[in-house]
Amino acid sequence: MLLQSKILWWLFNLKAASTNCMPEARIAGFNNKGHFFKVSQPLKISSKVNECSGMVATSKDTTFWVNNDGGGKAELYEIDKRGKLLSTLSLPKAKNQDWEEITRDDKGNIYVGDFGNNANNRKDLTIYKFPENQPDKMEKITFNYAYQKQFPPIKNELNYDCEAFFALGDSLYLFTKNRGNKAVRMYVLPTQAGNYSIIHKDDIFIKTMVTGAAISPNKKTFALLTYGKVFLFGIDNQQVNFKKSIDCFKFAHKQAEAIVFISNKNLMISNEQGELFTVLME
Numbered sequence: 496m497l498l499q500s501k502i503l504w505w506l507f508n509l510k511a512a513s514t515n516c517m518p519e520a521r522i523a524g525f526n527n528k529g530h531f532f533k534v535s536q537p538l539k540i541s542s543k544v545n546e547c548s549g550m551v552a553t554s555k556d557t558t559f560w561v562n563n564d565g566g567g568k569a570e571l572y573e574i575d576k577r578g579k580l581l582s583t584l585s586l587p588k589a590k591n592q593d594w595e596e597i598t599r600d601d602k603g604n605i606y607v608g609d610f611g612n613n614a615n616n617r618k619d620l621t622i623y624k625f626p627e628n629q630p631d632k633m634e635k636i637t638f639n640y641a642y643q644k645q646f647p648p649i650k651n652e653l654n655y656d657c658e659a660f661f662a663l664g665d666s667l668y669l670f671t672k673n674r675g676n677k678a679v680r681m682y683v684l685p686t687q688a689g690n691y692s693i694i695h696k697d698d699i700f701i702k703t704m705v706t707g708a709a710i711s712p713n714k715k716t717f718a719l720l721t722y723g724k725v726f727l728f729g730i731d732n733q734q735v736n737f738k739k740s741i742d743c744f745k746f747a748h749k750q751a752e753a754i755v756f757i758s759n760k761n762l763m764i765s766n767e768q769g770e771l772f773t774v775l776m777e
Contacts, residue, residue: 565593
């Protein structure tokens, strides 16, 4: 079994390393600009964050909240730009079934996405919302995908797994992990607590699976992280959609699942192997 796991991991890394932006450049109009981006040498995140799958700037703007993947403790971890652990925030009213992403809105609320759904069979998709550093005031946003009728659906309809979202205004923008037909779907949810049935608002061809999302501080750009690539989109008049595809660049550094803007032009990315990278786009 150990040998089989090693072989699968080797094949995963080989696939990520051999990927490129040509399919999306041809079909979706991205500029293939990987050589214009500078990726730093990796730093190590604190060992307490053993499977980082989400990352967002704290209200301090110089530190970051990160979360572990499914099965971990119901905790958030504050780290600095070098991956050093600064503090731990316990969320006693939450359960980490499959936490995949974290984001923050301009009102100071934190959102933790417990919506990982690899098998496409969950009926308890949840987003935890609370004011930063006040987890006792936690609320829940629950939702389902309106068009999903089977749990799980047939193979080419496995598009109900989400690992990426961000907040803008009074909305949350969710991006699916296109396990079925390679069409990344974007869904929109209100930031208010409640239960919702959602229909996708837009979609785009991306050959690899989306694992993280982030929005720039000036709200003019958003990024989607995938296994092996990063995609950048423009935002006009706070309208989030796939109409303004900008750049694609290769990022083949193991199982990358968390991304955040550290300025309007620069990114920070982490993988589930505990490595932290800075990407300079200026």
